[in-house]
Amino acid sequence: MNEHTVRTRVGTVVLRPATRDDAPTLHAWLTDPHAAFWAMGDHDLSQVRDYLDALVQDPAQAPWLGTVDGEPAVYVETYDPARVLLDQVHDAAPGDLGMHLLVAPPGDAPRHGFTSALMSAVVRFCLHGLGAARVVVEPDVRNTAIAAKNAAAGFRVLREVDLPGKRAALSVCTRDDFAASPLGDGVDLAPHLRAGADVPDAGTPDTGDAASPMARAHRHLVAKTLAELSHERLLAPRALGDAEADPQDRATWAWFELALDTDHGLVVHRFRAARFALEHWVIDEPSITRTVDGAAADLDALALVVELQPVLAIPDALLATYLEEVSSTLAAGAAKDHAGGPRADELADADLPTVEAAMTEGHPAFVANNGRIGFSLDDYLAYAPERGARTRLVWLAAHRDHTHLALGAGLDEATHLARQITPDEHAAFTERLAARGHDPAAYHLLPVHPWQWQHRVPVTFAADVARGDLVPLGTGADEYQPQQSIRTLLNRTRPGADYVKVALAIQNMGFLRGLSPAYMRVTPQINDWVHDLVAGDPGFAGFEVLREHASIGYTGDVYHRTAAPSAHRKMLAALWRENPTARTAPGERCATMAALLHRDAHGASYATALVRRSGLDARTWLRAYLDVYLRPLVHALLAHDLAFMPHGENLILVLRDHVPVRAYMKDIGEEVAVLGERALPPEVERVRAVVDDTEKALAIFTDVFDGVLRHLAGILAVDGTLPETAFWAEVADVIDTHRAEHPDLRTGVDLRAQRFAHSCLNRLQLRNTLQMVDLTDQSSSLLYAGTLANPARA
Structure with a gap:
C-alpha cells in the first residue's frame, strides 16, 4: 500500500509508508519532551534511521508518516500483536492490529482539535485502510492524555499488563466501537427518525417520495387518523366540489377538507379520498396538505391529535399516554419504511416467518397501533x-x-x-x-x-x-x-x-x-x-x-x-x-x-x-x-x-x-x-x-x-x-x-x-x-x- 487519504476538519491527512529518509523529521519529534512516553529522547539521528530500517524490514511491523495538507504531522507504527510485544500478554484474535501513534510537537501555535482529528484519521486508517477487525494499543498507564484520546476513539481497556519499561493499559477498538465514538462517524442508531430527505440506497426502497421515512410515517398516520376517525364519525370532513369518477372504474374520488380552529390558528387539512360501504375512507396519501392560518405546514400526526383533543374528548390525564403510543407508532412506521421489506409479489411466494416480519401495519383500524411503551x-x-x-x-x-x-x-x-x-x-x-x-x-x-x-x-x-x-x-x-x-x-x-x-x-x-x-x-x-x-x-x-x-x-x-x-x-x-x-x-x-x-x-x-x-x-x-x-x-x-x-x-x-x-x-x-x-x-x-x-x-x-x-x-x-x-x-x-x-x-x-x-x-x-x-x-x-x-x- 502506497498511501491512504482521510479528510478531516483540520485538513487532508495522507498516510504513507515511512522510510529512513524520514529519520530527521522523526528524530526531531522523538527528542521533544511531549514524546517522553516513547522513551527514545536520547536517540541520535543514526539510531532513529536504524530504528526505521529495522521496522521496514520486519514483516510483522510497519512505520507510517502522515501529513496534513502536505506538512508532516503524525507518525504511526502498526504491528502484529501475536508476534510483536504483546505475544505473551494478549490473546490475539484474527484481524487484530497493534498501533502506536506520535503526533508532531504542537509548536508555537497549537491548533484546537488537531490531535483528535489525527487520532480519528489513524484509527480509521487501521480499521478501513488496512482492514483490521480490532486495533490494539498498550499505552503507559501514566499517560492520561493518550488514555483520554483512546477513550474518545472508542478504545475499551481490557486489563493492565506489564511490558518492558511500563505498566500498560491493554485496550482494543472494533469498527463498531470506533463508529459509535466521539471521534468516529457516530452510529446512526435511528436513521429513520431523521427529518431531512433520504437518498435511497440499496437498503432503502425508492418510493418515488423524496421525504424522509419519518415524514412518510407522519403522512401515513395522518391519513389513517383522518380516515378512521371519520369512519367512527368523530370527524366530518367537508366535501369540496363534485366527486370525480375514476376512468378505470376503481373508485369515485372527491376532495375534502377538515378545518380546526385551534389555539395556534386555523389548521386545515385538505385531501383526496374515496368512500366505500360501511363509511370506509381510502385517502390518497400524497394528496394531503396542511396549512396553519393559510401558510403551508408539515403534516404532523402528533399535532393533529392535540388539535383534535376537544373533538375526541381524550381525558387530560391520559392524553400524554395516548400521544406516547402515537409517537411510538410513528417511530415503528418510520423504521419499517426505512427498512423497505419484500415486494408484494415476492411475499406471495414467501414462508410464514417472512410474511410475518414483512407486515407494516399493527392494526387496520387503530390509529395508535404500535405503542409498545416500555421498549427501548x-x-x-x-x-x-x-x-x-x-x-x-x-x-x-x-x-x-x-x-x-x-x-x-x-x-x-x-x-x-x-x-x-x-x-x-x-x-x-x-x-x-x-x-x-x-x-x-x-x-x-x-x-x-x-x-x-x-x-x-x-x-x-x-x-x-x-x-x-x-x-x-x-x-x-x-x-x-x-x-x-x-x-x-x-x-x-x-x-x-x-x-x-x-x-x-x-x-x-x-x-x-x-x-x-x-x-x-x-x-x-x-x-x-x-x-x-x-x-x-x-x-x-x-x-x-x-x-x-x-x-x-x-x-x-x-x-x-x-x-x-x-x-x-x-x-x-x-x-x-x-x-x-x-x-x-x-x-x-x-x-x-x-x-x-x-x-x-x-x-x-x-x-x-x-x-x-x-x-x-x-x-x-x-x-x-x-x-x-x-x-x-x-x-x-x-x-x-x-x-x-x-x-x-x-x-x-x-x-x-x-x-x-x-x-x-x-x-x-x-x-x-x-x-x-x-x-x-x-x-x-x-x-x-x-x-x-x-x-x-x-x-x-x-x-x-x-x-x-x-x-x-x-x-x-x-x-x-x-x-x-x-x-x-x-x-x-x-x-x-x-x-x-x-x-x-x-x-x-x-x-x-x-x-x-x-x-x-x-x-x-x-x-x-x-x-x-x-x-x-x-x-x-x-x-x-x-x-x-x-x-x-x-
Whole structure:
C-alpha cells in the first residue's frame, strides 16, 4: 500500500509508508519532551534511521508518516500483536492490529482539535485502510492524555499488563466501537427518525417520495387518523366540489377538507379520498396538505391529535399516554419504511416467518397501533415482529406450591416437557436446581420473554427469587421469532414445534400485554372443547383451531395477595399453541391473514398479488377466501352461539397455488365467547357471555365486516382488482348459501339486516388509553356511534 487519504476538519491527512529518509523529521519529534512516553529522547539521528530500517524490514511491523495538507504531522507504527510485544500478554484474535501513534510537537501555535482529528484519521486508517477487525494499543498507564484520546476513539481497556519499561493499559477498538465514538462517524442508531430527505440506497426502497421515512410515517398516520376517525364519525370532513369518477372504474374520488380552529390558528387539512360501504375512507396519501392560518405546514400526526383533543374528548390525564403510543407508532412506521421489506409479489411466494416480519401495519383500524411503551431502541431491534430477529427464551423454575400447570387432553407433564426442551436442556436445568440446593421435583419450568426477564423478574419479583420460589435457570437452546402478536414466538430451531406465548409487560394498543395465570388455569380445557366442537361439525370444513394445549402461571407473588387485582398479576405466565406449519401438506404455505391488508413500500398490495398469481378471476379467488374465513364464522355463530376474535393476526391462512384452502383460528383461550345459554362443561363456563340476538350479530358485523372485510374491499377496489359491489355481493351469497344449506337452523340472528350498531374501536382507546375494555365484561364496555348500513343487506 502506497498511501491512504482521510479528510478531516483540520485538513487532508495522507498516510504513507515511512522510510529512513524520514529519520530527521522523526528524530526531531522523538527528542521533544511531549514524546517522553516513547522513551527514545536520547536517540541520535543514526539510531532513529536504524530504528526505521529495522521496522521496514520486519514483516510483522510497519512505520507510517502522515501529513496534513502536505506538512508532516503524525507518525504511526502498526504491528502484529501475536508476534510483536504483546505475544505473551494478549490473546490475539484474527484481524487484530497493534498501533502506536506520535503526533508532531504542537509548536508555537497549537491548533484546537488537531490531535483528535489525527487520532480519528489513524484509527480509521487501521480499521478501513488496512482492514483490521480490532486495533490494539498498550499505552503507559501514566499517560492520561493518550488514555483520554483512546477513550474518545472508542478504545475499551481490557486489563493492565506489564511490558518492558511500563505498566500498560491493554485496550482494543472494533469498527463498531470506533463508529459509535466521539471521534468516529457516530452510529446512526435511528436513521429513520431523521427529518431531512433520504437518498435511497440499496437498503432503502425508492418510493418515488423524496421525504424522509419519518415524514412518510407522519403522512401515513395522518391519513389513517383522518380516515378512521371519520369512519367512527368523530370527524366530518367537508366535501369540496363534485366527486370525480375514476376512468378505470376503481373508485369515485372527491376532495375534502377538515378545518380546526385551534389555539395556534386555523389548521386545515385538505385531501383526496374515496368512500366505500360501511363509511370506509381510502385517502390518497400524497394528496394531503396542511396549512396553519393559510401558510403551508408539515403534516404532523402528533399535532393533529392535540388539535383534535376537544373533538375526541381524550381525558387530560391520559392524553400524554395516548400521544406516547402515537409517537411510538410513528417511530415503528418510520423504521419499517426505512427498512423497505419484500415486494408484494415476492411475499406471495414467501414462508410464514417472512410474511410475518414483512407486515407494516399493527392494526387496520387503530390509529395508535404500535405503542409498545416500555421498549427501548435495543428492545425494538431485538423483539419487534417486523425486525424478523431471533431470540431465546429465559427459563425459570417456579415452585409447584405457587404454580399451576394445565395440560390438554392426552398430554402429561413429561410428554409436554419433552416437546418444549431438549434432553440436554432438561439435564442442565435439573443440575442447576440441585446445585443450588433445590429439589428439582418441587418445581415447574416456566419460560419467560427475555425482555420480561430483564425488566421484571429481577426487580418486580426480587423477593420471589430471593426465597427460591422462582429460580433463574438460564437461556434455552431454541431460537424464536416474534410474530405479529408480539407475545407469540415461533420456534425457528425446530420448525413445526409449538408456538410459545409469554407475558410481556409493555403497554400496547390500550392494554398491558400480560397473561393471566387465572385465565391460564382452564385454557387447555377451553381449547379442547372448542377443538372438539369444530372438528365434529362438517359445517366447519376448511376451518380448524390451533389448540393452546398447555399453560402455566405463577401466583406466589405478593401482587396476588392484594385486595384489588392489577396488571402485576399477569406478568409470569405462558402457554404453548399448536404450530400451523406442522399441518401443511406439500405445496401449501401459511400466511397471517393480516397480510391481506398489507401494502409494500411501493404501494402494491399482497391481496392483489395473490389474486394475480393464482390465475383465477378475482371473484372466484374471493369466494375461496370467504369459504374458509367468513362461512365458518357464520356457522359458529348461528349453529353454536360461538364467537371468535377473527381479526387479521388471529387467523393463519393456508395457501395452495396462491389460493386460500384452509384457515387456522388461534388465540382461543382468551378471546372465544359463547353468547347463548347452551350447556357448557364447568371448566368452559368462563367464556359464556349471554347477549341478545342483535348484539350476537355484531360478532360478524363488527369483527368481520367492519374489522376486516371493509379494508380488503377498499384495497381490491382501488387496485382495480374487484369492484366493491361484486365484493359485497359475494359476501351476501356466502350468508345465503349457508342459510340454504342449513334450513333447519333456528336463530334470531339476522346477518342480512338492513343496519347494525356501529361499534367503534378508537373511541374505546381514546376513552381509556390504559385499558380499553373490561375483559371480564366486554359487552358493557363497547361504544357505539349510531348504525351502519349493511353492505350485505337483503
